[in-house]
Amino acid sequence: MVAQLVDSFGRVATDLRVSLTDRCNLRCTYCMPAEGLAWLPGPELLTDDEVARLVEVAVCRLGVREVRFTGGEPLVRRGLVDIVSRTARLSPRPEISLTSNGIGLTRLAAPLREAGLDRINVSLDTLSPDTFARLTRRDRWNDVVAGLAAAAEAGLTPVKVNSVLMRGTNDHEAPDLLAWCLERGYELRFIEQMPLDAQHGWDRQTMVTAEEIIERLETRFTLVPDDPSRRGSAPAESFLVDGGPGRVGVIASVTRPFCGDCDRVRLTADGQVRNCLFARSESDLRTALRSGADDAELARRWQAAMAGKLPGHGIDDPSFLQPSRPMSAIGG
Ligand code: SAM
Ligand code: SF4
Numbered sequence: 001m002v003a004q005l006v007d008s009f010g011r012v013a014t015d016l017r018v019s020l021t022d023r024c025n026l027r028c029t030y031c032m033p034a035e036g037l038a039w040l041p042g043p044e045l046l047t048d049d050e051v052a053r054l055v056e057v058a059v060c061r062l063g064v065r066e067v068r069f070t071g072g073e074p075l076v077r078r079g080l081v082d083i084v085s086r087t088a089r090l091s092p093r094p095e096i097s098l099t100s101n102g103i104g105l106t107r108l109a110a111p112l113r114e115a116g117l118d119r120i121n122v123s124l125d126t127l128s129p130d131t132f133a134r135l136t137r138r139d140r141w142n143d144v145v146a147g148l149a150a151a152a153e154a155g156l157t158p159v160k161v162n163s164v165l166m167r168g169t170n171d172h173e174a175p176d177l178l179a180w181c182l183e184r185g186y187e188l189r190f191i192e193q194m195p196l197d198a199q200h201g202w203d204r205q206t207m208v209t210a211e212e213i214i215e216r217l218e219t220r221f222t223l224v225p226d227d228p229s230r231r232g233s234a235p236a237e238s239f240l241v242d243g244g245p246g247r248v249g250v251i252a253s254v255t256r257p258f259c260g261d262c263d264r265v266r267l268t269a270d271g272q273v274r275n276c277l278f279a280r281s282e283s284d285l286r287t288a289l290r291s292g293a294d295d296a297e298l299a300r301r302w303q304a305a306m307a308g309k310l311p312g313h314g315i316d317d318p319s320f321l322q323p324s325r326p327m328s329a330i331g332g
């Protein structure tokens with residue numbers, strides 16, 4: 001029998017998020033400072049072979065059924081297509097998805113699809129190229145929109161769009177973003193802004209809450225909560241829009257946490273297991289791997305890393321401390 005990644009509260013992790021790089025070609029204000037960050041040194045990054053080996057351990061020995069590649073920006077990782085193709089050859093074959101800012105997808109969507117990528121989430125927070133340039137500090141709106149079209153064209157459907165709303169910047173755009181996505185057949189999901197930016201600029205008092213997002217959408221659309229049995233451990237609360245079939249999701253990580261149903265585990269680009277996005281400690285698989293640990297030993301260490309998972313992230317708790325790694329280095 002395949003072992004499982006189970007924690008002391010009985011939650012089983014079957015969804016692995018793999019960060020392939022901490023680097024990025026955008027500088028979203030809710031994620032990174034304008035000058036970027038001190039990137040992980042090359043020798044500390046897992047090689048393509050090391051990533052493939054750890055993904056194999058997770059899928060073949062530890063019951064992981066879904067692998068999502070992320071970053072930083074995963075499309076800047078040269079070996080991405082090969083890593084996806086090696087993941088798709090595993091047995092049992094996991095679901096394979098990607099979270100990306102979309103820049104470069106016009107070139108990569110078709111090869112990724114061919115390599116075995118099943119689904120993609122592309123982040124787009126605004127319909128205004130000017131607002132995009134202010135929010136991401138790069139003038140690349142057209143590239144992202146072209147990337148989304150390329151993903152749909154390549155059959156990476158349903159294409160999902162992730163949006164983070166920032167007060168006074170793009171929070172007035174919620175209904176327009178939804179109309180735009182519905183017209184194109186993209187599934188939009190709003191994500192509440194979380195305290196994961198390197199600059200520590202997050203403020204609980206001013207963040208745009210799920211409740212506000214829903215209120216804003218309801219000024220133009222009728223939203224009916226989707227059948228809750230469809231949600232499972234998915235972080236998004238889903239709503240049927242104007243009777244369906246279009247849907248919209250809201251990920252209320254801060255105001256309505258879903259930690260009790262969490263089935264995630266994360267692997268950073270430098271080979272550290274994180275049992276929670278907000279974990280304040282990590283388990284080093286890279287050193288074990290480079291010191292000659294066999295697959296059984298790596299699996300055992302991975303299981304031990306999961307056992308200590310806390311019951312929740314406690315963002316709303318006065319004693320909450322932001323993790324020292326920013327989102328871009330954890331893998332969102
Ligand atoms: N670069 C890719 C992208 O932007 O999609 C993948 C990595 S990014 C860290 C993954 C997701 O996290 C994106 O949808 C992004 O909008 C979201 N994100 C980044 N910082 C966030 C924050 N502070 N709060 C909530 N979501 C955030
Ligand atoms: Fe880059 Fe994604 Fe962070 Fe934006 S959210 S800076 S695209 S890693």
